Amino acid sequence: MPNRTDLFEPEPDDTREAIMKATYDALSKHGYADLTIQRIGDEFDKSKSLLYHHYDSKDALLVDFLAFMLERMEGTIPLEEADDADDRIRIGFDHVFSTFLGGEQSEFNRAMTELRAQSAHDDAFREQFTKNDRYFKQRIQNIIEEGIEQGIFREVDAEQVATMIHSIVQGAMFQSTTSTDPELEEIRAELDAYIQSRLLADD
């Protein structure tokens, strides 16, 4: 999940962004179940009536929060720091796993797992999370296709491999937020071994 510094300006003057920042902080503090619009308001510097003016319910606000995260996600993963597809994909993994391992945003990640689980019985959450998934998978797929064009990767089914990588990262995120023993270093190391044996190996 993107971190707070990447997602928000230090002093957002745009109302929506200020609401989103307050939502991020309230989610990190209270989790999903104990979140209320009132508690989001407590993190918000401007008039609380703005919140009620813009959103009918906590869940409507949270669906918009997910859409906002998707809009901002583009800039948060530093893939562009390398030319070769294999380096780009590793930079992406390092970035994503650092957010699971780092601890500083673990409370926010826990809240995101709770939020995602709401999708089991809420169509609006389910549709928005599916959009976010598609974006993430498409970015991975683009890198794999670049790697194939660059002659670095084998001619695999790029969409299928991207779907797999997405599932691995999602499993790791789920582990990191719901297990006492998430073994994230092992998953990170095995991701490299997977890329090596499935995409690169031709020695």
Next chain:
Amino acid sequence: MPNRTDLFEPEPDDTREAIMKATYDALSKHGYADLTIQRIGDEFDKSKSLLYHHYDSKDALLVDFLAFMLERMEGTIPLEEADDADDRIRIGFDHVFSTFLGGEQSEFNRAMTELRAQSAHDDAFREQFTKNDRYFKQRIQNIIEEGIEQGIFREVDAEQVATMIHSIVQGAMFQSTTSTDPELEEIRAELDAYIQSRLLADD
């Protein structure tokens, strides 16, 4: 997740098993958030006071339900139908993915995702789910170690590969219960490609 037929006797006479079966049915019908001990009682043929006698709360009952599932899981995955480790692991994947794809227990799987997400803020759930994870990972690891002994698999770090496979399956389960577009067939196909390139390939 194991299915209802594999988990329960048709007419359990043991009280705990009868309670567990009622819990399975109530979870499938109501999900986690709307579950109450009263609603579990509605699925229960015996005296409802038995439920209150055995369990202090809905969550205490559900933690015991997870422990029960772990006890019963041993018999539910038909790994023993093959001798070779590569066949055994594929039989396991087919079994697990059939429960995601089949639809008949999709309501139960959704409830399990909601339950798992409770672990984000509940230590008792978190500890029990971690036990269940460890059992599942250990079984995968045993098959990989057998495959290495049989000379079928490469000499990989069996624990690391097992952790990865567990993360993939968990990501797939999470997708199947929280996405409008879970792409489970792609994940299943890519699991075969992963096993092929990481464990088998030596051609």
